[in-house]
Amino acid sequence: MTTLISNTEHQDRDVHRVLLGKKQILVTEDEPLLPQLERAGIQVEYQCREGYCSSCMIKLLWGKVSYPIEPLAWVNSGYMLTCCAIVKSDIEIAML
């Protein structure tokens, strides 16, 4: 589900669709998903925003995300950490 990406290929401006229920949000690869969801007015749980507390974990139903730094929190397959995951394709997510 996750692949590490090198810093050099980090600048691409690809826009991806994030499906959440009936909503669709456009996001880029420039920053993690969490701040982009927040700007779209979607309330997502968080605490550390650094990948160690697991509070921001949501379901990743399909699609690809990657973590520039391997997070400290345990992530079960089918889930993702919004605070530190970069969206790499169109994805569908679900909250609690």
Place this chain on the structure above:
Amino acid sequence: MSYSTFNRKKFDSLQEPMFFGENVNVARYDQQKHPIFEKLIEKQLSFFWRPEEVDLSNDRKDFLKLEEHEQHIFLSNLKYQTLLDSVQGRSPNVALLPIVSLPELETWIETWSFSETIHSRSYTHIIRNIVNDPTKVFDDIVVNDEIAKRAISVSKYYDDLIELVNLYNTLGLGVHHVPERGDVVVTMKTLKKALYLTIASVNVLEAIRFYVSFACSFAFAERTLMEGNAKIIKLIARDEALHLNGTQHMLNLMMSGRDDPEMAEIAQECQQDVINIFVEAAQQERDWAQYLFKDGSMIGLNAQILGQYVEYITNVRMQAIGLEPQFATKNNPIPWINAWLVSDNVQVAPQEAEISSYLVGQIDNDLDGADFDDFDL
């Protein structure tokens, strides 16, 4: 069987399970079976703080101005937190060190417990600063019924495990007759089961039980009251987020069978017990909220909202260890709390800036290295 402080056997610690394998001999960290625990140690060390760095002189003035029922809320929460950290400052050491088998996990347990002693010291710092007679507050912790109920729930699993491990280390496996207790069955299975339930109950303690108290502290601070206290609570919350990561990893590793195949079976068998531990704790925390607000609520918070928050956070914590969320509350009823819980904006007073900014700087450097520049919040 019997514990040795330096196991003379030669063995490969990378092949050991987390618990109930060989006693650890060489404290080495150049290689780890589970690197996460080494990372947690490093992170916890980078979080080091001292309560005295936080100035509480305004909190004293604020406290005197609080209404009586608000003082009750504030002090009761402090007492409860004092209880929780009293337990946490010793129990991981007492219960887990005799059975741990990996050097990195052993040191994580010690580092974790040590950070709890900082929390305990911070309560003394707070209480000393806001009341004239700290003894009155501390003495009530052992006699107050509402606190006592919680003391039983948070220490029960630890105590059961410690009893079993004591028998195991002195008498070995078997059925042992203990005076006033009857026959106690000590098998690898009963030991591992007691361990699994203990870790689950510690996860609940750190990941759920603290949060009612956190919410109240931040609700005061939202009104610019007891802000020194809120700073300390932010630092504690940051530590607790690491601690819950530790127990989540232990539970998830056990469930996966990757660490010890027998543990996966036990996790399977104990699943309902663990769900019950979460659900009962949530109920106790809702009851606690009722007790806090028995003489009146505070602006922005009441027993009902806090109860919903408890349910919500319990759902979040259950999901993190692969359990089905048990409560209907799917949204955070007090989303403002996260802006306080986030470690990023731990504001420091000028006198403490030197130490803290050094630590914060280190963390930032790590992020820069990975091209996370836009991570500014």
